[in-house]
Amino acid sequence: MKKSNAVKNETSGLHIVPSYPTKAPRVRKVVEPIDPSTLTVIESAKLAFSHKHRRAAMIGSVLGAWVPLSAFVVSHTEVDYTQPLYAQIAVWVVVACLGFSMPKVYQWGKNAFHSALAGMCFALLTETLMVVSHNIYLSVAGLIILVGINAVSAAVNLSLQQRKPSYL
Helix, strand or coil, rough: CCCCEEECCCCCCECCCCHHHHHHCCCCCCCCCHHHHHCHHHHHHHHCHHHHHHHHHHHHHHHHHHHHHHHHHHHHCCCCCCCCHHHHHHHHHHHHHHHHHHHHHHHHHHHHHHHHHHHHHHHHHHHHHHCCCCCCHHHHHHHCCCCCHHHHHHHHHHHHHHCCCCCC
């Protein structure tokens, strides 16, 4: 015969005692979305290249590097400086690349130097030297800086969007 889990309670009659331990209900933490523009340069790099976000870092690095590399190659190989600049499609491609990259570089400069003016000057200097300087060392240095900034920026944005689907 099965043993009953019922216990006699003097005031209310029978009281059922559960045969399994009760657990407190799980409470989900409410995580506020992070605005990437509020992250410092170091926080951005840590978030982008953390072990948990390695796929986002890889994809972000490729996507982020593509735009400055395209601007560098097109500006140094396909723009004909003897022709009017406004009439060349290659110039408009470079302008589009710079327009895409400039806000990210400005935000990083602003966060790194704690000054909006310094951030704007840093962005203008880096972007301009990369595309118009005939000194290859300045151009390549600007390219490396811009590839790094755009890669981390894209990786951060992808990391913050990353959600684990139910099938993984």
